Amino acid sequence: xxxxxxxxxxxxxxxxxxxxxxxxVLRRIPGYPVARATxxxxxxxxxxxxxxxxxxxxxxPDYDARQAAFVNRMDPYAKIFDGxxxxxxRVPPGYLVDFSGALTDARFTNGIADPRFRMMLGAxxxxxxxxxxxxxxxxxxxxxxxxxxxxxxxxxREAKDRFVMMTLGACYGAQAVGSYRMLRQLNPMPCKxxxxxxxxxxxxxxxxxxxxxxxxxxxxWLVPHALGNDVAPVLFPVGGPGSGANNAMSTNDRKAREFxxxxxxxxxxxxxxAALRNLxxxxxxxxxxxxxxxxxxQGEIKLVSAVTLHELLSPFDRVDYLESDIQQSEIAVFxxxxxxxxxxxxxxHIGTHGRDVHWxxxxxxxxxxxxxxxxxxxxARHDTALGSFETNDGVLTVVNPDL
Numbered sequence: 001x002x003x004x005x006x007x008x009x010x011x012x013x014x015x016x017x018x019x020x021x022x023x024x025v026l027r028r029i030p031g032y033p034v035a036r037a038t039x040x041x042x043x044x045x046x047x048x049x050x051x052x053x054x055x056x057x058x059x060x061p062d063y064d065a066r067q068a069a070f071v072n073r074m075d076p077y078a079k080i081f082d083g084x085x086x087x088x089x090r091v092p093p094g095y096l097v098d099f100s101g102a103l104t105d106a107r108f109t110n111g112i113a114d115p116r117f118r119m120m121l122g123a124x125x126x127x128x129x130x131x132x133x134x135x136x137x138x139x140x141x142x143x144x145x146x147x148x149x150x151x152x153x154x155x156x157r158e159a160k161d162r163f164v165m166m167t168l169g170a171c172y173g174a175q176a177v178g179s180y181r182m183l184r185q186l187n188p189m190p191c192k193x194x195x196x197x198x199x200x201x202x203x204x205x206x207x208x209x210x211x212x213x214x215x216x217x218x219x220x221w222l223v224p225h226a227l228g229n230d231v232a233p234v235l236f237p238v239g240g241p242g243s244g245a246n247n248a249m250s251t252n253d254r255k256a257r258e259f260x261x262x263x264x265x266x267x268x269x270x271x272x273x274a275a276l277r278n279l280x281x282x283x284x285x286x287x288x289x290x291x292x293x294x295x296x297x298q299g300e301i302k303l304v305s306a307v308t309l310h311e312l313l314s315p316f317d318r319v320d321y322l323e324s325d326i327q328q329s330e331i332a333v334f335x336x337x338x339x340x341x342x343x344x345x346x347x348x349h350i351g352t353h354g355r356d357v358h359w360x361x362x363x364x365x366x367x368x369x370x371x372x373x374x375x376x377x378x379x380a381r382h383d384t385a386l387g388s389f390e391t392n393d394g395v396l397t398v399v400n401p402d403l
Contacts (some may be wrong), residue, residue, distance in 0.1 A: 063355040067377050070362075071341055074140075074384045080150050081137045084185070088134040095212075100137045100152070100181035103212050107240055108172040108205050115145050115392065141294070143389040144351065148175065148323070151349045151397060152182040155321035158181065158346070161193035164319045166312060168227055169326040170195035171244050173206035176220075177213050178323060194312065198226040198304045201241035228306035229332045235260075237289045237299025245291040247327040251301050259283055260301075279303065299316035309337040317343045318403060325393065327355040331360060337369050346403040352378055352394030361396055370398040 087101035096102045096104045097236055098119045109117050112347045119142060121133040138146040155165070156179070163183050166177040183191055193215070197203045203224050207217040226234050226248055234252045250256060264275040278286045283303040313319060322345050324330055330350050334341070341348070348365075352358035358377045376382050378394035 009158050074386045086137050091122040096122035102177045102181050115225040140387040145394045152179045156183040156186045159320050166194040166322045168196050168324040170197040173209040174322045179261045193220040196223040213370040225305045225307040225335045229336050233303045234306050236304040238302045239299035240291045240297040243297050249328045313344045322348045325351040346400050348398050350396045356393040365398045
């Protein structure tokens with residue numbers, strides 16, 4: 001019996017060596033089926049699959065070429081602000097005002113974080129506020145601010161019976177108030193404003209911004225949640241009110257969560273216990289993250305409740321205007337609900353973050369039957385028939401032809 005076992009082992013070794021040599025030879029035979037049949041006939045084993053040919057490396061997408069190929073029809077909007085008188089009057093101390101007459105507490109905004117700041121007049125608290133000011137209408141050189149104002153105006157003019165407006169990533173509520181001001185001036189009617197904002201200080205500012213402009217927050221929806229593709233709680237950097245830089249994409253993905261686990265477990269049992277206590281009792285990791293490089297603006301990574309477009313849109317038959325500035329989360333938030341958006345929403349304006357995100361969403365809406373009104377990728381200079389401008393956030397405005 002021992003000899004039989006030993007002999008079997010030797011045979012297997014010789015056969016393995018022969019198999020390896022024969023495998024190398026067979027892979028060079030042009031006729032793959034013949035080689036495979038020979039292998040099976042000799043050894044009764046499956047022939048090793050041929051290695052798939054390696055694909056040559058792909059060139060990175062040429063987003064500039066895509067931008068050049070897409071035609072943004074600007075001529076219809078050359079006189080979009082005709083008939084709108086820019087606001088003029090006395091600004092209360094500590095406030096700024098724009099062309100719509102929206103009053104903004106000067107503590108809410110600055111020239112770094114808020115592109116609308118360049119259009120606001122008034123003074124910082126204590127610096128001669130109260131003087132008569134005359135605002136100006138937006139121009140194309142204002143960049144994304146011009147496009148936001150265009151959407152306020154067009155959405156107001158197109159509204160019928162009741163106006164519903166949603167702002168995702170509301171910050172201090174500027175988009176909702178601007179849209180409301182244009183509605184009051186151009187096409188007064190009952191309205192419902194929905195402001196979604198997960199940073200508590202920002203949501204408090206939104207309520208105050210509403211009240212400063214004659215809007216009762218209790219008559220509208222102020223939603224204290226993050227946006228997601230499902231309703232599972234997200235790890236979100238809470239802090240930096242007014243910065244508009246809070247981004248769940250970089251704090252909530254699996255790679256980030258694995259980093260948190262490694263951070264706590266490698267720091268020892270005391271740190272791990274403290275982290276568990278923080279999560280269970282305070283819904284926070286206790287970790288801080290810099291939101292804006294070099295500006296000492298930080299957020300604490302906390303567990304925050306999430307809401308999806310399904311929950312927001314379901315109570316309404318029609319939403320006239322949906323505006324979004326959610327720091328790249330748009331690529332997770334919009335695609336799962338593209339069919340629902342088509343049934344419910346008339347006009348959408350998205351501030352896009354990243355050229356890949358911009359063009360992915362452009363294609364998503366185009367393929368699902370939306371009219372692309374404006375499409376200008378982020379972080380670029382653009383030349384149009386109305387003038388030139390630069391973008392930080394991209395501009396994507398789409399209209400539902402069926403609503």
